[in-house]
Amino acid sequence: MSEVTDLAADLAASSDPDLIRLLEARPDLLAGASDIAALAARALSRLSLQRALETLDRPHLGVLEATVVLAELGDGAPVTSETLAAALPGVPTAVLTALIADLSALRLLSTTGAGSAAVRPASALTDALGLHPAGLGRSLARLVAGSPAATAIRQRVPAARVAGGPTAVADLRALLATAPAGTAELLDRFRSTPVAELRNATRPPGPADTDPSDPVAWLLHHGILVPIGGDHVELPREAGLAARHGAVHPRLPLDPPSADGARVPDAVRDNAALAAIGECLRLLTVLHEETDRRPLATLRAGGVGVRELRRVARTLGVDEAAAGVLIELAAVIGLLVPDESHPEHRAVTAPAWLDAPRAEQWTLLAAAWRASRRVPALAGTTRPDGATVAPLSAEAGRPDAAAARERLLTTLADLATERPGAALTDDVLRERVAWRWPRSSARLLPLVPAVLTEARMLGLTGASALTGAGERIAVGDDAGATARLGAVLPPPVETVLLQADLTAVAPGPLSREAARTLASMADREGRGPAEQYRFSAASVQRALDGGQDAPALLARLRRLSPGPLPQPLVYLVEDTAARSGRVRIGAAAGYVSVTDPAELDALLALADGPGTDRLRLRRLAPTVAVSALAPESLRAELARAGVHSTREGTLPPEDAGTGPAGDPAPGPEAEPDSEPEPASAAAEFVAALRRRAADPPRPGRPDPETATLLDLHLIRAATRDGQALTVVTVDATGNQRRDVLVPLSVTGGRLRAFDPHRDAERVISLPRIVEVLPA
Structure with missing residues (x-):
């Protein structure tokens, strides 16, 4: 428990700004630690360390990996700055000092010795980094102990080398100098992973296997490659370091990959982005109108079927992939909602988004997409099992989509800041993500094509370059994005060209009122920014059924037209009105x-x-x-209004669950919970810790949360060191039991331990553990 105690003392002695910076960099520590001791235990837990590792870039992760490898090689002894510098030959001393300071501020490393001449990694980092930090294998002693060929290896390999450590690294470096030709090239294949496939790796060695000219046979004979299964071998950590001439990272990339693509002129970028924004907003409006007329049928298993997707694509005039993305975006912004009684999605009646200004519409859409757990561009792609991902299906969503999208957008913003106007292609983004988020790249890289596709369709990028408004969205500045877009968006069009062939052509995006007026009495035709509408007897009748009369319709059309109305259009409205209205119906409550x-x-x-x-x-x-x-x-x-009235009983009582027209009454819109700023939340948390520390000490064990964290840390430390512990448990009837156990592993909320008194293993649920003490 000394490591937790030492860190708790360090945190208690730290200044408030230092603790606030720590909590901002590691926000998971804000989750309920009640005092300094609990905060220290949480900071040293494997889960918290794994989250901290995911925030490190390649240089910081490389220094941390080198420190862990060297500490394990030296049986946990502190790593001196000279030893660490030798393991990272390409890192200047000043840069290495700065990287160590950053890792120490995150409490991933602790300094020790006079003048902080040595560092020690958090003990749980060994588990958090995994079996193969820096692409190096497990230690030779550990591999030999678990190898099927352990007996044969011990007979051929000197005991001092099998024991491992720095001496084994020096011995193997001298041995590799006598290796046959081709050995260096073979070992170079183990630079990224220490495991390789080898047929019949555990077979008994024959005469051919001792051929000194065969690199594989030579490596197996000297224990440099250790069989770990029937068809696999692993390069031990000491051998990997020897092959790298003692360096953990011979070439650690300190600088991020630059955006070397062509620079896109600002005019080209902005024109392409504005066209994409206008098209996206227009198509979403059309999709809402069409879905309002005909709900979007979905499969009973979930998602939009192929036939329905093709129908929507034909209606919108886009391909099926783009139609799938638009359907997903419409659901994200709330234009489409599922019908609980039928397998279909319906259009929301009069959503506020449609009446918002165009710049605000786009910002609301982009912000909703940024925070969504859906990945619209996955719709239409092929899954590993060969099935196609349907729009609105569960397969088009990912629980970590918002967090992954935020990191990818942050990377795009960083690239755009470093080289404004650079074309941010798939390869450029992949290289930067692999450098900036190496521990998360396995999850982030598959989403790169989807995010770039969605950003292009939304207009965050134009000609593959990030726009000013897109950069504001990437950093979470929605107000700034609205202001930037509003300054460059052309004003909406208030007039249309009414023609004698009963068509109306809009020379640009219509205002919401003008579009609503035309849509009420004409049918949309064509596609593109110059929208076209066609008048017909059926469309005019639709307007008349909505409560309008001929004079009102003509008056509204005159306000839209810069010139006199075409005579055929006037005749159409008047004749249709003359034939209608003889039998009228309406709704009343x-x-x-x-x-x-x-x-x-x-x-x-x-x-x-x-x-x-x-x-x-x-x-x-x-x-x-x-x-x-x-x-x-x-x-x-x-x-x-001050008018007294008397209720008559001839009408049925009002249904509290329905509105005037029998539709479900909309419930009050829930205001989103406003999360406090990270800095203010961290400051409040530190103030609470200080108040708790100022209270008089309480006798006995700490509070249950702190005790649980400390017990778990003690169990994990004993698991690594193979030490025995006194474990106090409670059974279902409340009876306590005290046993001396040797912890073996802690997974899935269960402790697997060896009971030396019974010579058997036991599995204990962690909630059953009351207290853990050194044996």
Whole structure:
């Protein structure tokens, strides 16, 4: 427990700014540590260390790997700065000192000795880094102990070499100098991984296997390659270091890969991005309108089927891959929602997003995409089993999509800052991600093509270069993105060209009001920024059914047209209106009946007054009017206006679960929880720790959370060192039991331990453990 105690003392002696910087760099430590001791135990846990490793770039990770390898090689002794510098020959002294300081600030390394001349890694880093840090294998002693050919290796290899350590590295370096030709090239294949496939690796050696001119036979004979299974061998850590001439990282890349692609002119970039933004917003609007007319059918197993996807692609005028991305984006922004009673997705009625300004529309869409757990570009791709990922299916989502997308966007922003206007291709982003996030690259790299595709369709990039608004989105500055985009977006078009062939052509993106006016009385045709609408008897009838009459429709069209209306269009509206309206129907939920027509006139004047029409009245007779409000709601609005009313029992009572037209009443929009800033959260956490430390000491064991963390750390330390512990457990009836056990492993919430008194293994659930003490 000394390591936890030492770190707790170090944290207690640290300044508040130092602790705040630590918590900002390792935010997982904010998860409920109640005091300094618990914070120290949590910081040294394997899970927290693994999360910290995922934030390191290649230079910091390389220094940490070298320190862990050298510490294990020296049986846990501190690593001096001279030894560490020799293991990293390409790193200047000043750079190495700065990297060590950064790792010490993260409490991944602790300095020891006078003048901080040596460092010691956190003990759990051995487990957190895995079996093969820096691409080196396990120690020779550990490999030989578990090898099927252990007996034969001990007979051929000197005992001092099998014991491992720095002496074995020097011995193997001298031995490799006498290796046959081709051995160096063969060992170079083990630079990235120490494991290789070798047929019949554990077979008994024959005369051919002792051929001194065969590199493989020579390496097996001298124990430089150790069989670990029937068809695999592993290069021990000491042999790997000897092959690298004692260096853990002979060539550690200190500088990030640069964006060497061609530079895109600003005008080309912005024009391409603006075109993509306009097209994306237009297609999402069209998709919402089409889905409002015909819901999007989904498979019972989940996702949009191939036929439905092809129908949507034809309607939008795009290919199936783009249609899948647009469907996913529409669901992300909330334009489409699943129907609980039918296997389909429906359009949300009058979403606020459609009425927002175009710059704000785009920012809301990009921000929702940035925080989404969906990966829209995965729709239409092929899974490893050969199946195709359907839009809106579970396979198009990933729990870590938001975190992975945030790191990729951060990388894009860094590249754009270093070289503005550079083309950020797939290869450029992959190289930078592998350098900046080496421990997370296995998860991030498969998402690179998807993120670049989505960024291009959203208009974050233009001609593969990140735009100014895209850079603001990448760093989370939504207000800045809206301002930058609003400054370059062309204003919406308020007028259209009405032609004699009953078509209307918009020379650019229409304002929301103009688009709504045209969509109510015409059908959209064509594609592209110059939208085209066509008038027909059916489309005009649709507008008339919505409550408009011919004069009102013509008046609205005159406001849209810069010139006089074409005569064929006027005839079409008037003739359609003359044939319709003979039998009219409508919806009403309540009515008002008065004795004097003047009273009804007063109520209608009240409804038509300033502000919102809360009564929603419509006169049917001199003393009768209907309302879209249900009786109880209408009575409440009249009472609010100072009008006393009497409820009649001829209408059914209002259904509290439905609105005026029988649709489900929308619930109140839940405001998103505002998360505190990382700096303020860390400052509050440090202040709470200081207050807890100022309290008088409590006797006995610490609080349960701290005790659990300390016990778990003690178990893991004993597992690594092979030491016995006194473990106090409790059974289902509450009876305590005290045993002396040798921990073997801790996985899945269970402790596997050896009981020397019974000469048997035991498996204990961690919640059953009450206390752990040294034996």
